[in-house]
Amino acid sequence: MAIEVRIPTILRTYTDGARTVEGSGETLRSLLDDLEARHPGIHDRIVDDAGLRRFVNVYVNDEDVRFMAGIDTPVADGDVVTVLPAVAGG
Amino acid sequence: MLTIRQDLVDAMVAHARADHPDEACGVIAGPAGSDRPERFVPMVNAARSPTFYEFDSMDLLRLYREMDAADEDPVVVYHSHTATEAYPSRTDISYASEPAAHYVLVSTRETGAEDGPYELRSFRIVDGVVTEEEIRIG
Numbered sequence: 238m239a240i241e242v243r244i245p246t247i248l249r250t251y252t253d254g255a256r257t258v259e260g261s262g263e264t265l266r267s268l269l270d271d272l273e274a275r276h277p278g279i280h281d282r283i284v285d286d287a288g289l290r291r292f293v294n295v296y297v298n299d300e301d302v303r304f305m306a307g308i309d310t311p312v313a314d315g316d317v318v319t320v321l322p323a324v325a326g327g
Numbered sequence: 328m329l330t331i332r333q334d335l336v337d338a339m340v341a342h343a344r345a346d347h348p349d350e351a352c353g354v355i356a357g358p359a360g361s362d363r364p365e366r367f368v369p370m371v372n373a374a375r376s377p378t379f380y381e382f383d384s385m386d387l388l389r390l391y392r393e394m395d396a397a398d399e400d401p402v403v404v405y406h407s408h409t410a411t412e413a414y415p416s417r418t419d420i421s422y423a424s425e426p427a428a429h430y431v432l433v434s435t436r437e438t439g440a441e442d443g444p445y446e447l448r449s450f451r452i453v454d455g456v457v458t459e460e461e462i463r464i465g
Contacts, residue, residue: 247424292422294384301384321391322424324352325374325381326406327416 240268240312243319244279251279260318265295266308268318283320284308292323328461329429329449331355331364331403336464338367340445343407343433346372347440350380350407351433356394357402364402364429372406379418380406403449405431412436413446415457423452429460 239259244252252258258276262268273280283293288308295302296319302310312318335355342351352372355364368390373383382390394401404425408416413432415423423430434446451458 245424247426294387296384296388299388301388303384319388319391321387323381323384323422324354324370324387324404324424325379325418325422327379327418 239314241317242268242272243317245321247322248279248282248320251276251282261314262312264306264308265297265302265310265312265318268312269308292325294321294323295319296321328463329364329403329431330362330463330465333464335364335367335403336447336462338369339405339431339433340447342369343409343435343445344438344440344442346407347435348377348409349375350377350409352380352382352404352406354390354401355403355405356397356399359398359400361400362402366399377409401425401428403431404428405433407433407435409435409439413448415450415452420452420455420457426451426453 239261242258242260244256244258260268260271262271269280269283283290289295297310297312297316350372353369356366356368357363370382370386372380374381413434430450430452432448449460449462451460
């Protein structure tokens with residue numbers, strides 16, 4: 238088993254159009270590093286120097302990782318990670 | 328061009344008036360690939376602000392799961408401006424993340440929460456470039 242990662246439309250340019258990809262890791266951080274190895278460029282669209290980008294939401298199963306341990310949130314095989322850009326503006 | 332039913336336009340305007348002076352926001356979903364807005368989904372502005380809007384993160388997850396399950400796209404993403412014109416702000420442009428969506432702006436600056444003339448315009452926002460488009464009622 239692996240971790241399923243659901244990719245939003247705007248990031249599917251990095252996944253050859255795939256809506257979901259698989260990855261592995263112990264934490265969200267290592268999962269995103271693993272994704273970067275196969276989908277170069279995707280990491281920096283989700284993460285900046287301060288951690289997860291403010292206007293990108295990442296969920297592990299049904300939880301927003303911002304209310305867990307952020308980029309250090311543990312993940313395990315069988316989890317579903319969903320990436321969704323915030324819908325926001327001024 | 329955005330083709331949309333009058334009742335959906337009216338629903339966006341009513342939502343914008345109801346939430347004035349805070350910004351109102353929401354989505355009109357439609358069958359994937361159809362470019363037809365059909366299902367009106369008003370969202371809570373988690374920022375509850377006259378100058379900013381943001382969908383609540385858990386509401387956002389539920390919305391995208393519903394749309395995935397129903398094979399829908401967010402055909403229209405709408406929000407209101409309550410003191411400025413119905414044109415995307417710099418923050419609107421920098422956070423726009425649905426290149427296939429019609430971004431609809433409603434301005435309530437003239438009438439506030441009251442009935443009266445309103446300003447409603449539609450835009451594409453792709454890679455930071457704003458293009459206004461015609462709205463056809465139908």
